[in-house]
Amino acid sequence: MPASDEIVEFGPYRLHVAGRLLQRNGVVVEIGSRALDLLIALVERPGEVLTRRELIARAWPGLVVDDANLRVNVASLRKCLGERTGGARYIVNVPGRGYSFVGPTKRVRSDSSSQKSSPRLQQPPPGAASTAHEHSLPEKLGRLVGRDDSIVELDELLTKHRFVSIVGPGGMGKTTVAIFVAHRMLDAFDGAVYFVDLGSLTDASLIPGTIAGVLGLKVPSQDPRPSILAFLASRRTLLVLDNCEHLIDKAADLAEWLYRSAPQTHLLATSRESLRVEGEHVHILPPLEAPPPVEALTAADAMSFPAVQLFMDRVAATGAGEQLTNEIAALAGEICRRMDGIALAIELAAGRVRSHGVRGTAELLHHRFNLLWQGRRSALPRHQTLQAMLDWSYNLLSDTDRRVLYRLSVFVGPFDLSAAQRIAADAALDEAAVTEAIESLIDKSLLSSSMLNGVSYLRLLDTTRAYASAKLVDSGEFPTVSRRLAEYLIARLGDSERGRKPSDADRAFVQVGSVRAALDWAFADAGDSALGVRLAALCAPRFLERSLLEDCFHWCELALLRLGAKAGSTTHLILQEALAISAMFTRGNGNDVRESIEHGLRLARSLGDQQRELSLLAGLHIFMTRIGDFTGAVEVGRRSIELARRMDSSAGIVMAEWMVGCAFHLIGDQAGALRHSEEAFKQAAARGVTKIDLFGYGHRTRALIVLARTLWMTGSVDRAAQVARQSVEEAEQGEHPVNKCIAQIYSATVFLWRGDVDEADALVSRLIQHASRYSLRPYQAVGIALSGEVALLKGDCRAAVDRLREALGILHAERHHVITTALSRSMAEALLHCDEIVEAEAMITAALERAEAQNGAFDMPELLRTRAEIGTASGRLDARAAEAMCRRSLELASSQSALSLELRAAMALGKLLAQQGRVQEAYSTLQAIYDRFTEGQLTRDLKMARELIEAWSSLTEARS
DSSP states (O other): OOTTOEEEEETTEEEETTTTEEEETTEEOOOOHHHHHHHHHHHHSTTSEEEHHHHHHHHSTTOOOOHHHHHHHHHHHHHHTTOOTTSOOOEEEETTTEEEEOSOOEEEEHHHHTTSOOSSOOOOOTTOOOOOOOOOOOOOOSOOTTOHHHHHHHHHHHHHHSEEEEEOOTTSSHHHHHHHHHHHTTTTTTTOEEEEEGGGOSOGGGHHHHHHHHTTOOOOOSOOHHHHHHHHHTSOEEEEEEOOGGGHHHHHHHHHHHHHHOTTEEEEEEESSOOOOTTOEEEEOOOOOOOOSOTTOOHHHHTTSHHHHHHHHHHHHTTOOOOOOHHHHHHHHHHHHHTTTOHHHHHHHHHTHHHHHHHHHHHHHHHHHHHHHHHHHTTOOTHHHHHHHHHHHHHHSOHHHHHHHHHHTTOOSOBOHHHHHHHHOBTTBOHHHHHHHHHHHHHTTSSEEEEETTEEEEEOOHHHHHHHHHHHHHHTOHHHHHHHHHHHHHHHHHHHHTTSOHHHHHHHHHOHHHHHHHHHHHHSTTSOHHHHHHHHHHHHHHHHHTTOHHHHHHHHHHHHHTOGGGTTSHHHHHHHHHHHHHHHHHSOSOHHHHHHHHHHHHHHHHHTOHHHHHHHHHHHHHHHHHHTOHHHHHHHHHHHHHHHHHHTOHHHHHHHHHHHHHHHHHHTOHHHHHHHHHHHHHHHHHHTOOOOEETTEEHHHHHHHHHHHHHHHTTOHHHHHHHHHHHHHHHHHSOOHHHHHHHHHHHHHHHHHHTOHHHHHHHHHHHHHHHHHTTOHHHHHHHHHHHHHHHHHTTOHHHHHHHHHHHHHHHHHHTOOTTHHHHHHHHHHHHHHTTOHHHHHHHHHHHHHHHHHTTOOTTHHHHHHHHHHHHHHHTSSOHHHHHHHHHHHHHHHHHTTOHHHHHHHHHHHHHHHHHTTOHHHHHHHHHHHHTTOOSOTTSHHHHHHHHHHHHHHHHHHHHO
């Protein structure tokens, strides 16, 4: 094998390209030569779709081969790669397009491959620093006591089987072990290790959204699972699902789905019970080994047992200062045995040593433990052992510590000291006493402290919180403490609204679980709906900022049903506005969404709230364009300009000008579109307006693509390409997926119009991937449609028809009509080239009727031109009727100031005239329009026009 042989690694496979050798875990895989040719072709361009024609040309060069041969060899290749239902998937079939290699690959050279590590999961040396930066892991313990065997076994199980659950009683240390294992695997997964804490959730339906949030998927979606799957399909990932037990059914279903659907994803779950689903391998986390009950136990012997090591480690951490001696070694061993080797229980016992010493703790334990272990001797479930432990720990607390503990259980997730003081303090218990109790609870390991974004936070372990929550209910204080939590959140978020301490509001919103808990109580029958309405109104904008659109819609909807005296108030308006925003992205483009926006507008006008009125008008404008009501969009844009000028709002004026420019472009007034767009950019520069984001749209991005399309239509075809590229670059600098898709969609149309097939193709491929990742179904459908237009320009009319047909079906169902007439025209043209004249004629006729019903649009000249060409081909239009239709297209394009569309209409008209022998007229008509262009002579349309002009000029000269 040549020294320069390239090796492609994927999963357990190594493909030696020049040597034509495939290995799996170092063993040669028997594979046919055709299948190997196909594999090499696919891995050369991972993530791209190779057409059947391309693959056949690679595997059967120079031969005429049926598609069936390709399918057979692809099936053989998949079998060689071990693909099967629920297993790893490397090759996917893209219907109507071809095949794509979707597995992550790594390329090395053979002269260095001997130095490369195996593609199996490799662990860095203990203490080695990871170069990974993507992970979402909590900090690991510097030293994990007594878990070396479990760590090794978990590494092996994860490597071999991909899906492992760490199972054991609460308090055994499952989370700690999972975090430790995940940190060790950071380098093996190139940092793609994500920690999902399910302990803060009370609603199982929120699990997919929580996972999406940890993965950084900021997408408005009712079902984030397709986005999760698309993200995980692109790379090897380790996903840690922590604290599954309280949501076991949903967590199990989701874990099984991930195991089956994401073959590059490794799953590490922690739970008190196994998930009992396909693919799961269970690791029972054993108790920490304690010394046997022998009298002559020395300190050295005791310290050889992990349970005693942990006990003394935690004793030292409390600051007790007591050392393990031969005299107390047996007592320490007894404590650990009685704690059943459960890490949390051992830590709780160690927390008492500072007050009582090892001997006194052993005596307390002996005195209380008869009651605790009665349940165990009666064969109660193992989780009841922790219940007994927590009872014991709880009974050792002072009355003050107990009250503080169960009051703090109202928090779901992290909370800071000031929040704890506000919730736990009352007339009989001041903040100083609460602070002292919190310190006591931390010392006893019932409360943990950690740092998050440089801020110190407190948190109850999930088992402790569940225990304390029951105590809170038993105490009769649950309504009072829940009310206190709601009032606290309202106060903190209200401070932010009034411009005071915004960082406090940000910290408060870290407690999204607590916000949900407070809202749950407030809207319950025994709650306080007035508090719920106030809290929902304060939280709604923050839900939107964080793309928690389902939360936003749910709580706003509930709050609007409970408005009471707040009906017609600013609170009502805030809730209505947020409901409209979230509904537009989660409920489609139905009439109910429009009514929600209109209702908000009526409220804003009645309250004189011009800023929210302008914001809602922007939303209505977007809605109008999405459903294809371009005339309505013009009217909304004009209303917005008037309002913004009355407000003297710089950002509002710029945004409204952009809105009008967009609407004029879609309605077919390109001169007006250019005027308003350029004026808006001038105003933005003069007023220092750089960014306007409302309703999930970046209005600058939207304005740039409108400007690019308008420039092409008005004849500035080279400048159009420059602006289109700028829009894509600016959108990709941000994080919002919708803005990226919008830039990619409409910039691609500019490159398609110019005939820049390769640039358009690359952009469309990125669009489809991006929209798929974030579950933006309409944008994904548009991407498929645009790939059909790419195929049409490449001469593959059949692929064009298939893709456009699929996409139009989706877009009509979603009522996403902004460019459906233009896409219908493209499909009619593709059908014409496939000689399917009857369907082509039906398609273009229907598209024309829809456009005329909407009082025309920017694409009307193109619809008329295509109708004339199809009618001529079918024989349904005679020469005179076809000529009249082309002239109407030419006149309409002229009235729209759409020079590029005039050129296309002139070429179609010229061809008709030339066929009738009117060559001079054809030449003069086209030459006059061609001469008006000052740039773009190398683009597709202008080159075609130049060729026609030269051909007709030659004919004219020959005849003269």
